[in-house]
Amino acid sequence: MLHFEQVSLQFPSVPEPTLRSCTFKVEAGELVVILGPSGCGKTTLLKLVNRLYEPTSGQISLNGKGIHTLPLTTLRRQMGYVIQQAGLFPHMTIAQNIAVVPKLLGWPKTEIAARVEELLELVQLPQAFGKRYPSQLSGGQQQRVGLARALAAKPEVLLMDEPFGALDAITRKSLQQELQQLQQQFKKTILFVSHDIEEALRLADRILILNQGHLVQYGTPWQILTQPASAFVEALVGTEDVLKQLSVLSVERVMVTTASSVPHLPKIANHGTLRDALSMLLKSGQSQLQVMNGTDAVGILDLNHIQTVWQDPTHFDGG
C-alpha cells in the first residue's frame, strides 16, 4: 500500500542527509513502528508521507500512485495524524476538535454530530466530554481525543508520532491496548514513531529501525529480536533478553494441537504470549496449560515447549 523507493532527504541547512536511500513497503492494514535514537530521522520519515516534507530523491507511492502526483488535499484526506500531547485546539470544545476535518470536508451537521458521538464512544470517553475544553481533560484523555480526531474522516492511513510518549506508564499501556483493539477492528495502515522498545514489540506487525538516516533493519519483532542485522540493532533492542523474545511469540505457534480438554489445567488464550504463559505456569505450579480459542480447547502448552524456544529461538519464524 505504501512504498518508499530509494527515498533520500537532504535539508539545505544540514551538512549530512537526514534520510539516506530508504526503501521499504508497508502492506495495507499493517502497523509499522519506526524505531531509533533521537535525531535519526523518524519524524522526518513520517512527514514525507503526508508531504510536509518532499524527498530530495526517490519516490513514495500510495496504492501504486506516486504521492507527488496527488493533490495535497486528496492525499491528506486519506491520512490521520496524531502527535505527542495531542495538539488539540485549546479554544475549541472536544466535539469541535474531533469535527475539524469532517467540517472542512463539508459533511452535513447531523452526520458530523453522529460521527463525533461514535468516536467518543470508540475511544471510550463519556459523551458529556464533547462539551468540555482540552484543558479540562487529563493527558491520556486528550490523547484519546487526538486519536478520535485523526480517525474522524475515516482515513486509510494513520501517522502517529510518539502519540503516547508524554503519558505515564499505566495510561500509556491502556492506550496501547485500546489502539490494538481498534486495529483489530478497523485494520488501518499505521506508521507509528516510537523510541520505546517495549511499545514497539507490543504493537508492531513490523519494526523499521533507523540509524542516522539509514534504514538498518525492517522485520517482524521476532526477526528483529532473533536475527538482529547489526550490533547497533542488538544494543538498541536488547536482543539477549529471553523474556522479550517470549513476549513476541504467541502460544498457538508453539503448543501441541489437540481438541481434548484437560479440565484441571489453567487456561490460556491461543493469542496469549509465551511470556504470559510462562508466568501462568510459574504461578500455578503446573507444567502444562490448556490453550483455548474462545470456549474451545485447541491445544496443550508444556513448559518443555517454552524451553525449546529458549534454547533455540531461530527454530521459530515468529508470528
Ligand SMILES: Nc1ncnc2c1ncn2[C@@H]1O[C@H](COP(=O)(O)OP(=O)(O)OP(=O)(O)O)[C@@H](O)[C@H]1O
Ligand atoms: N525542517 C528541518 N530543517 C532542518 N533540519 C531538520 C528539519 N527537520 C528535521 N531536521 C533534522 O533532521 C534530523 C532528524 O530529525 P527528526 O525529527 O526526524 O528525528 P527523530 O528521529 O524524530 O528524533 P526524536 O526522537 O528526537 O524526535 C535532526 O538532525 C533534525 O535536526
